[in-house]
Amino acid sequence: MVIEYVGQNIRQMVADNREKRYAQQGIGSSYLFRVDHDTIIDATKCGNLARFINHCCTSVDAFPPCSQRYAKVITIESRKRL
Template identity: 45%
Template sequence: MVIEYSGIVVRSVLTDKREKFYDSKGIGCYMFRIDEAEVVDATMHGSAARFINHSCEPNCYSRVIHVEGHKRIVIFALRRILRGEELTYDYKFPIEEPAAKLPCNCGARRCRRFLN
């Protein structure tokens, strides 16, 4: 285990409204879907895990685990991580229409070119 992705747990139906609010204020948005019903919003009150970048060849992975009846998002190491090495994981964004493709700039040898 490397770190927990923590923040405020909100209902999925509120994420679009929150994202629009953050955009209107020029605030970067950091949200991570737990499941169909809940999302962790780490934008204002989250752990440092929100700053972990995406990579198509990551050194970490994320999992939703159950702790005392609550769902938690945890980042785990895929391999030994060297001191000073950037932490990365695959965001695994859902596939969207071609016009909505999000470009990937991870720089990995086998980069998929898109986050979704």
């Protein structure tokens, strides 16, 4: 099964602020997924079903970096329909 993890691409500083805000708001779980050193995907409020499978019972260090495990997705956005 292949599924795309969808959410907002944010930086570490924004992720830290959101994590604190989510805790203050009483949101039980946040869905912040680190892609690489600079990129985190926040699927807490705008994501798809993939956010519910973002769980690991072992150390994250046990897995290779995401760049070695996943295909890159490139999006193109424009005002005109291509």
